[in-house]
Amino acid sequence: MSPKSTSSAAFQGELGAFSHAAAQKLLGRKIRALPCQSFRDVFLALASGKAATAVIPIENTLHGSVHENYDHLLEFGFHVIGETSLRISHQLIAMPGVRFRDVHRVFSHPVALNQCQRFFQKHKRIEAVPFYDTAGSVKMLKDEQPPSAAAIASETASKIYGGIILKRNIEDDPQNFTRFFLLSKQDSSRKNTRGQSKTALVFSVANHPGSLFKVLACFALRDITLTKIESRPLRGKPWEYMFYVDFLGSTEDQRTKNALANLAELAQFFKILGSYRPTP
């Protein structure tokens, strides 16, 4: 890998997207950012070597797991080498010179607009205008300078496009967090043998009562703490499921090795997505 690409990260959305902020938290502010249109494009950028790493949202406290990204992880076979969580806080952003009392239209992604309902109820003169992307709406303010307009996006987006934050943290629910995975083509689990490692795992079991219970025994018998478990119906196979499990420990720990050997006896399919140390 060339030194140039070592610190690059692909993510979905424009510069300043929440995934971009997560990439900076995971890899530092000097990261070379590679914005992509779709999640699939993010994976393709990593596959082709255009980016050395990729940052994807995997779970949100309000909206649940991003199944699409689990699908891409299984298809592409990349390794999870890091994890972090971001609070999704929405800023009301305008270009310099625009005062709050001048604002009559606010552009953003409908999900973000919907997370700021109280703001729009309080300021009835302001119209919420749907846009394709949160950070993209700030970019549009900069490029097109529409009158009386503001956008809702991250503080990172405001900085990147030279915006001014008119109102901070206008989201209804302050407990809105997204968890992100950092991906690489290289496995990093051997580097994570010390400290609070986590491991992410996907498996499926035969469809009969108690089969999940037996799989969980592999972990419970060894006092391994699960931090996530989720079933997901398999496409086109009613009553069959894929399971997502995260647990404390590294694949380099002996007890994890024992648990996984045990799991291999019971599961129809299993794949370790990666062992890593989370970034708080």
Added chain:
Amino acid sequence: MSPKSTSSAAFQGELGAFSHAAAQKLLGRKIRALPCQSFRDVFLALASGKAATAVIPIENTLHGSVHENYDHLLEFGFHVIGETSLRISHQLIAMPGVRFRDVHRVFSHPVALNQCQRFFQKHKRIEAVPFYDTAGSVKMLKDEQPPSAAAIASETASKIYGGIILKRNIEDDPQNFTRFFLLSKQDSSRKNTRGQSKTALVFSVANHPGSLFKVLACFALRDITLTKIESRPLRGKPWEYMFYVDFLGSTEDQRTKNALANLAELAQFFKILGSYRPTP
């Protein structure tokens, strides 16, 4: 309850939203529809008696569980009395007289636009324009008759607003399903003692290794089949979780009663959301 309100259903979105289609599938086409702006408004409509039932999305095959609706279910304490799944298929809809070759702009919710990427790649003359709602974009075509315009929404929305379907099923992924719950203030589990009942349950357990394993033993020891399990971190309580579990059987079955008595010994908190017979 007045006879007038018995067959009414509140749901989020405009008339013709996918939740409206789910309400028709659950309750029949003659249902009195009560469109609401937000999920919270849906619950408030049921609480105030404006609607006799409510229909909410609870899980999507691509986007995961709708945690927000689990939160509202716990807050409002309503009963789940039905369930159905809908395939989310997107139709390209225009007003009568508009031909496909005339279409240069397509309005819809960005999530729907994003699920039809191949359509836009194939037809590069057509611009995707974000709108606040799928069905609402068809309503807008009807009300404002913008030139060269179409919308992406459900077949139900096309029928309601007098649209013409120009292209059918333009979604990239045909395996996009949403599961909906039907809610009522009245518990219906006593009516569901025969046939393939399902029960939805929420619980939390103390945070130590193996506690989930013990809870699952309550079901596994009685050969009760789980159809969903999902952990969700508790807000503001790191390392503590709420679990969502669905299983086959009714709360009226003796073995379910035994399992729940056993669960009551082990769980910190548990709440039965409802027993019901799914609508295929």
